[in-house]
Amino acid sequence: MKEATKDKCISxxxxxxxxxxxxxxxxxxxFIFKEGLPIMFKVGLGKFLFSSDWYPHEGSFGIFPMxxxxxxxxxxxxLIGGSLGLGCAIVLTQFCPPRLAALLKPCIELLAGIPxxxxxxxxxVILVPLIAEHLGGPGLSVLAAxxxxxxxxxxTVTSISVDAIQAVPRAYREGSIALGATQxxxxxxxxxxxxxxxxxxxxxxxxxxxxxxxxxxIMVAGNTLDLPGGILDPVRTLTSNIAxxxxxxxxxxxxxxxxxxxxxxxxxxxxxxxxxxxxxxxxRRVGA
Amino acid sequence: xxxxxGLFLAVAAAMLYVSxxxxxxxxxxxxxxxxxSTSVQPFAEMxxxxxxxxHTGQMVDVQGGGSTAGIQAVSENIAEIGxxxxxxxxxxxxxxxxxxxxxxxxxLVVHKSNTxxxxxxxxxxxxxxxxxxNWRQVGGEDLPIWLITREEGSGTREAFVKLVMEAGAKIxxxxxxxxxxxxxxANRIYRKAMTQESNGAVKELVKHDRGAxxxxxxGLVKDELKILAVxxxxxxxxxxxxxxxxxxxxxxxxxxxxxSKGAQAFIDFTLSPPGQHLLVKEGLxxxx
Amino acid sequence: MRLSPTTTQRIAVTIxxxxxxxxxxxxxxxxxxxxxxxxxxVSLEFLTQAPRSMGREGGIxxxxxxxxxxxxxxxxxxxxxxxxxxIYLTEYTREGKITLVIRFGADCLAGIPxxxxxxxxxxxxxxxxxxxxxxxxxALTLALMVLxxxxxxxxxxxxxxxxxxxxxxxxxxxxxxxxxxxxxxRSAMPGIGTGIVLSIGRCFSExxxxxxxxxxxxxxxxxxxxSTRTLALHFFLxxxxxxxxxxxxxxxxxxxLAILAINLCAYWVMRRFVAxxx
Numbered sequence: 001m002k003e004a005t006k007d008k009c010i011s012x013x014x015x016x017x018x019x020x021x022x023x024x025x026x027x028x029x030x031f032i033f034k035e036g037l038p039i040m041f042k043v044g045l046g047k048f049l050f051s052s053d054w055y056p057h058e059g060s061f062g063i064f065p066m067x068x069x070x071x072x073x074x075x076x077x078x079l080i081g082g083s084l085g086l087g088c089a090i091v092l093t094q095f096c097p098p099r100l101a102a103l104l105k106p107c108i109e110l111l112a113g114i115p116x117x118x119x120x121x122x123x124x125v126i127l128v129p130l131i132a133e134h135l136g137g138p139g140l141s142v143l144a145a146x147x148x149x150x151x152x153x154x155x156t157v158t159s160i161s162v163d164a165i166q167a168v169p170r171a172y173r174e175g176s177i178a179l180g181a182t183q184x185x186x187x188x189x190x191x192x193x194x195x196x197x198x199x200x201x202x203x204x205x206x207x208x209x210x211x212x213x214x215x216x217x218i219m220v221a222g223n224t225l226d227l228p229g230g231i232l233d234p235v236r237t238l239t240s241n242i243a244x245x246x247x248x249x250x251x252x253x254x255x256x257x258x259x260x261x262x263x264x265x266x267x268x269x270x271x272x273x274x275x276x277x278x279x280x281x282x283x284r285r286v287g288a
Numbered sequence: 289x290x291x292x293x294g295l296f297l298a299v300a301a302a303m304l305y306v307s308x309x310x311x312x313x314x315x316x317x318x319x320x321x322x323x324x325s326t327s328v329q330p331f332a333e334m335x336x337x338x339x340x341x342x343h344t345g346q347m348v349d350v351q352g353g354g355s356t357a358g359i360q361a362v363s364e365n366i367a368e369i370g371x372x373x374x375x376x377x378x379x380x381x382x383x384x385x386x387x388x389x390x391x392x393x394x395x396l397v398v399h400k401s402n403t404x405x406x407x408x409x410x411x412x413x414x415x416x417x418x419x420x421x422n423w424r425q426v427g428g429e430d431l432p433i434w435l436i437t438r439e440e441g442s443g444t445r446e447a448f449v450k451l452v453m454e455a456g457a458k459i460x461x462x463x464x465x466x467x468x469x470x471x472x473x474a475n476r477i478y479r480k481a482m483t484q485e486s487n488g489a490v491k492e493l494v495k496h497d498r499g500a501x502x503x504x505x506x507g508l509v510k511d512e513l514k515i516l517a518v519x520x521x522x523x524x525x526x527x528x529x530x531x532x533x534x535x536x537x538x539x540x541x542x543x544x545x546x547x548s549k550g551a552q553a554f555i556d557f558t559l560s561p562p563g564q565h566l567l568v569k570e571g572l573x574x575x576x
Numbered sequence: 577m578r579l580s581p582t583t584t585q586r587i588a589v590t591i592x593x594x595x596x597x598x599x600x601x602x603x604x605x606x607x608x609x610x611x612x613x614x615x616x617x618v619s620l621e622f623l624t625q626a627p628r629s630m631g632r633e634g635g636i637x638x639x640x641x642x643x644x645x646x647x648x649x650x651x652x653x654x655x656x657x658x659x660x661x662x663i664y665l666t667e668y669t670r671e672g673k674i675t676l677v678i679r680f681g682a683d684c685l686a687g688i689p690x691x692x693x694x695x696x697x698x699x700x701x702x703x704x705x706x707x708x709x710x711x712x713x714x715a716l717t718l719a720l721m722v723l724x725x726x727x728x729x730x731x732x733x734x735x736x737x738x739x740x741x742x743x744x745x746x747x748x749x750x751x752x753x754x755x756x757x758x759x760x761x762r763s764a765m766p767g768i769g770t771g772i773v774l775s776i777g778r779c780f781s782e783x784x785x786x787x788x789x790x791x792x793x794x795x796x797x798x799x800x801x802x803s804t805r806t807l808a809l810h811f812f813l814x815x816x817x818x819x820x821x822x823x824x825x826x827x828x829x830x831x832x833l834a835i836l837a838i839n840l841c842a843y844w845v846m847r848r849f850v851a852x853x854x
Contacts, residue, residue, distance in 0.1 A: 003751050010753045011668050018664035021657045021723060022678055025685050028696050028720060035699070055476065056440060087595035095589055104600065106843050109770070111603045113777025113835035115808040118828050121815050122606055129496060138434045138497060140482060151602060158599075159774070163767060167736045184585040198732070208687025215783045215812060223483035234482050239691045243784045244485055246695055247357035248441030254699070261692045268687040272680060300652045303645075306800075319795060319802065321709065333630045349793035349803055351709070352813075364703050488817025495818075512818075 032265060036258035048259065054225055056245070056253040063260055065227045069142075069235035070211055070267070072228060073221065076146025077153060077210040082203050084150070085157030089199075092158070093165045094187045105162060112155035120216030123148040128220055137232035140222030145235065148216050153206035160205060164198020165191060204275040208268055214239040238264050319347040320550050324358020324371030325443045326486040327392065327505035328539050331567055332371055332558075338566060339557050346550040352486060355443025359384065362544050368551045370542035373443030373505065374450070386540040389558050391573035393506030393523045394447055394535040397491070397513040399498045404428040406517030409534070413456030415501065418478030423499065435481035436490050436502030444487065447537035448503045449475060455534075507571035529573060539572065607832060614829030617822050623830070627794050631810065632820045636827055638796035642711065642804030643834075645797065646790055647779035649715035650722065655772050658726030662768075665727075666734045667756050679731070685724035690778075693721040694785030702789055709791025709803035717789045718782060722775035729774070733767025734760055766846050773842040777835055783808045807831040 040048050043061050051062025088108065092101045123144055132139030168191050176186040192199065222234020223244065242257050249257050322332055329352045336348040350371075353361070358370030359380060376386045396412060398404065404426055407415070414420045415433060423431045438445035453475035484490050490502040495512050506523055509515060515523060523533040541555055557563050564574040579587075625635030669675055697717030707713040737760050745755040761768070783806075791803030792813065805813075807827055814824035 007752050014660055014664040014668055017657055018661040021661045021727070022681070024720060025681065025724060028693070029681075029685070031696060031700065032692060084595050084599050087592050088599050091592045091596040095592060106839060107600070108603070109773070109843075110836050110839045111607075112774060113780065113839060114606065114832060115781030115783070115811070115828075117781070117783050117808050117812040117815075118610060118832070119606070121811075121824075121828075122609060124492075126609075132497070138482065138500070140493075151606075154599060155603075156774075159770065163732075163770065182581045182585040184588040185581055188588075201732070204683075205687065212687065212689025212691070214689065214691045218485065219816070224481060225479040225483075234480075236483070239689045242691050242695060244439045244483060245441065246691075246698065246788060247353040248355075248360055248439075250356075250360055257695060261695060264689055264692060265684070269684050272683045272687065275683075276680070296656075299648075303648055303652055319793065321791075321793075321803065330630060337628065347795060349791070349795055351792045351803070365706070366702060366708050486817055488819065492816065492818045 029265070032258055032261050035255055036260075036262035039252060039255040040259045040262065043256075049263070052225075052227060054241070056249070056256065059252065061252075061256040061259070063238065063241070063263065065225060066236050066238045066241050066260070067263065068227055069221070070237040070239070070264075072142050072231075072235065073145045073149060073217065073237055074207055074210045076142060076231070077149035078203065078207050080147060080150025081153040081206055081210070082150075082157055085154040085202070085206065086161055086199065088154070088158045089161035089165060089202075090187060090192075092162055094183060094191070105159075108155050108158050112159055116152060116213055116216040117219075119148050119152050120219035123216060123220040131232070135232055138222060138234060140220055140234045141232045142221070142228050142235050143231040145217050145221040145237075146231070148220055149210045149213055152213065152216065153209045156209055157202045157206040160202035161195070161199045164195040164202060167198060168194040200275050204271055207271055211264065211267060211271075212239060214243045218243060319349045320369065320548075320554060321361070321367040322348055322350045322369040322371060322541075322554075323353055323361040323367035324542070325355040325373040325539070326352040326488070327355075327373040327444050327508070328371035328389075330508065331390070331539070331570060331572065334566060334570065335558050335563055336554070338562070339554055342557070344553060346553055348554050354439060354441040354485075355446065356441035359542055362542055368543065368548060369554070372540040372542050374446040374537055374540075376540070376542070380542075384542045384544050386538075386542050387555060387559075388538045388540055388575050389555075390539040390564075390567045390575055391536055392539055393528045393533055393573075394444065394451060394503055394537055395506040395509050395523060396501065396503055396516040396518060396535075397494050397509060398501050398516060399494060399496075400512075400514050401498055402428060402514055404516065406520060406522070408519055409452055409456040410460045412452050412518065413460070413475075416453065416477050416481065417475075418480065431499040434497055434500045435478055436493050436500055437477050437481040437483055438490065438503075439483055439485055443537070444503065444505060445477075447535075449477070451535045451537070452503075453477070536573075610825060610828045610832060613822075614825030614827070617826035618829055622826060626796065630819055631794070631814050631823055633823075636807070636810060636823075636830065638794060639805050639807055639810045639827070640830070642790070642797055643780065643806040643808075645711050645800070645804065646714045646718065646786065646806060647776060649711065649800070650718035650779050651772065651776050653715065653719040654723045654726055654775065658723050658771075659730050659768060661727050662730035662734060663756055663761075666731055667752065667760065679728075682724045682727045682731075686728050688724075690721055690782055690785045693717050694788050696720075697785060697789040707801065709789065709793070710801045711790055711797055711804055712800040714786050714790030714804075714806075715800070717785055718779045721782070721785065722778055725778070726768075726771050726775055729771025730764070730768045733764035733771070736767065737763045762849070765849050769842055769846045769849075773839055776838055780806070780831065780835055780838075781808050782806070783812050807834070 048061055050064050052064050053060040053062045092105060127144050127147060128139035131141060131144055172190050172194055173186055176190045217237050218240045223236045223240055224234045228235040238260050242260055246257060329350055332350045336350050339348055355372040355374055358372055361367035362370040407426060411426055416435060421433055423429050423433055457475055484493060487504045487508050490504045494500045494502045519534055521527050521533050527533045564576055568574050622635040624637050626637055628634035665675055665678060697713060701707050701713035701716055702709060741759050741763060742755055745759045786806050787809055792805045792809055793803035794805055797804040808831060811824055811827040814820055
């Protein structure tokens with residue numbers, strides 16, 4: 001009897017804390033949408049998303065170049081960071097002697113903690129002049145931002161992929177080797193498939209981090225109002241737009257920035273839905 | 289496990305206590321927040337340091353954000369003094385008081401290796417409008433022009449638009465007919481211009497880019513960039529003091545209603561002979 | 577031409593090791609670049625003095641204090657709340673539509689750019705609630721920002737604990753709470769710990785959100801309602817404005833070493849934990 005009530009009590013306390021956390025986060029979501037949606041409809045959804053004219057002084061709010069900017073930079077970042085990060089995770093878990101792995105994993109985790117401003121700074125000091133001299137353009141470009149972001153999300157992707165791969169039961173690996181598969185065959189045919197949902201989560205979290213990065217991008221991307229024509233062109237992302245104008249925006253302008261936030265929110269939601277469907281399809285194929 | 293929880297609770301309790309119990313409040317006065325223009329910021333910082341040496345007990349915290357952000361901060365009661373590097377607009381002048389503390393020149397800066405020495409205001413306007421895109425069109429080398437501009441809330445940018453874009457339009461007799469909206473469109477800064485969020489960022493960028501042109505506070509250029517003459521007048525100390533150099537704008541402290549005693553003390557110090565002497569020493573023009 | 581498995585293995589291993597070496601190389605270069613230029617400036621005076629002339633001279637003591645204060649408060653708030661929420665979602669509720677929605681929501685919010693939390697914090701905490709630029713506004717904003725990440729990674733860690741552990745506990749007569757704290761949490765600790773340490777790192781590196789909620793005052797803060805500057809923000813301002821490159825590198829070095837120290841500490845604690853369980 002006493003155990004049951006004690007359990008109920010604890011349950012209630014946990015419920016309260018959990019509910020406050022969740023409602024706190026819900027409040028943020030509601031706030032952002034409440035501030036941002038009205039202006040989206042006032043300006044017109046099509047015009048807001050597809051017009052290339054961002055002139056807040058004149059009441060013109062079109063964020064198309066920023067949407068393209070964010071997408072371009074994120075895709076570039078994931079090509080670089082995703083492949084490098086996953087590669088590292090595979091090496092660390094499958095092909096690395098345990099002692100070396102135990103040394104390298106915390107190193108990579110440490111690198112996840114390096115501030116974005118440091119990456120951005122090194123990008124400005126080393127990468128941008130390199131691009132300007134050898135590839136042309138002002139150096140501040142989609143390419144610079146992609147490389148910097150790619151290197152930034154790499155530790156996140158690695159770290160979480162490693163956790164996902166390590167969560168695969170040892171029996172899977174041992175069974176596969178026992179059946180005569182090479183290490184690489186075991187890796188890509190058995191373990192990666194089993195860890196797939198975790199790896200996809202890693203890539204999505206990485207992508208989310210890339211989409212959401214602000215400071216490093218402001219420093220290396222150039223922040224123009226124009227659509228980028230190629231990877232050597234400067235670009236402005238949705239996040240940079242908010243950061244550059246947040247301090248002084250008022251009235252409709254501020255609402256437009258919240259609307260940009262709503263756009264980001266929707267993009268992240270879309271990414272997450274994609275991740276969910278991908279991981280669900282995979283796990284079903286691997287079998288119950 | 290228990291000792292970790294215990295340690296955590298102890299640290300948490302200590303933090304909460306320290307955070308919310310007003311120990312060490314000393315004089316009981318809280319710091320005056322001085323927020324706004326990144327052009328005024330370095331000078332205000334120096335003034336606040338000198339003000340500290342007077343040991344009145346009143347502390348002044350200086351932060352950036354941009355001129356319009358400063359005015360916003362004052363209107364939303366986050367700051368007591370706003371720093372502004374342009375004159376107040378009509379709507380603003382009705383709600384706030386702008387106290388001029390100095391005059392500053394607006395410098396047009398290019399890389400030290402640039403062969404161009406001066407431009408007319410119409411030329412500068414055309415460059416920033418995107419009508420001129422290569423240095424050879426104004427007598428320089430065959431190099432594409434990379435435009436560096438400030439964010440829209442920047443007082444420096446506002447001053448630039450007023451003194452160069454709009455004034456240049458009048459000079460070129462391109463005064464657009466029709467409603468005010470047209471004026472904005474005709475004087476828009478080229479959308480390919482790269483936006484940076486402070487004078488320092490503009491300086492660093494132009495310092496490293498051979499084809500770049502930007503505008504910034506004259507007092508902050510020091511020796512690291514080449515300053516162009518405008519309409520034949522080079523912003524030497526003499527030309528600036530005698531107002532021959534056409535691009536001059538005021539530095540203001542913006543307050544709402546009557547400033548508090550502490551704020552008034554700081555304002556008085558800024559306007560006093562030692563305060564003004566400090567500003568003049570750093571390259572500004574006194575208002576006395 | 578069909579490659580034998582051994583050849584494929586060799587090719588794959590070479591490619592992978594190259595990728596890994598390139599990664600480690602790049603990251604080592606970044607850290608070395610900063611430390612080599614910054615460490616000469618870092619001295620006891622640098623760490624204990626106040627900055628002068630906007631940071632051109634002097635030290636960074638108030639900045640260090642400010643960083644610890646903001647990040648510390650944020651994690652103090654977010655970690656317990658996050659872990660408890662994760663426990664509740666996994667152990668005390670059945671899988672259903674609601675938990676799916678919550679999990680999806682947490683995933684989304686974990687990915688929401690920090691600038692949006694900054695925008696929210698600026699408009700809500702600083703302006704609407706009237707906290708002004710203050711440590712508490714910054715800490716609350718950061719707490720909200722890392723909360724979804726902590727919930728999500730704790731949840732993943734707890735769910736990864738094999739069901740057998742739980743069944744065995746119940747079989748031995750443990751209550752649900754006992755089972756959770758003494759068995760599940762212990763196994764999940766490394767994963768939960770990773771999430772918390774990642775969050776601390778994120779708090780330390782946050783710049784834009786902090787600039788607009790905690791402000792950027794250079795004074796030593798004496799209460800949570802005062803504005804302050806964090807190490808990452810200080811570095812950004814010094815480097816960006818070209819105020820003082822040596823001091824910028826020094827600040828970055830301190831920042832990187834601090835993060836390294838936290839990670840090492842957490843790692844050491846985690847290992848002792850895991851060792852006790854295994």
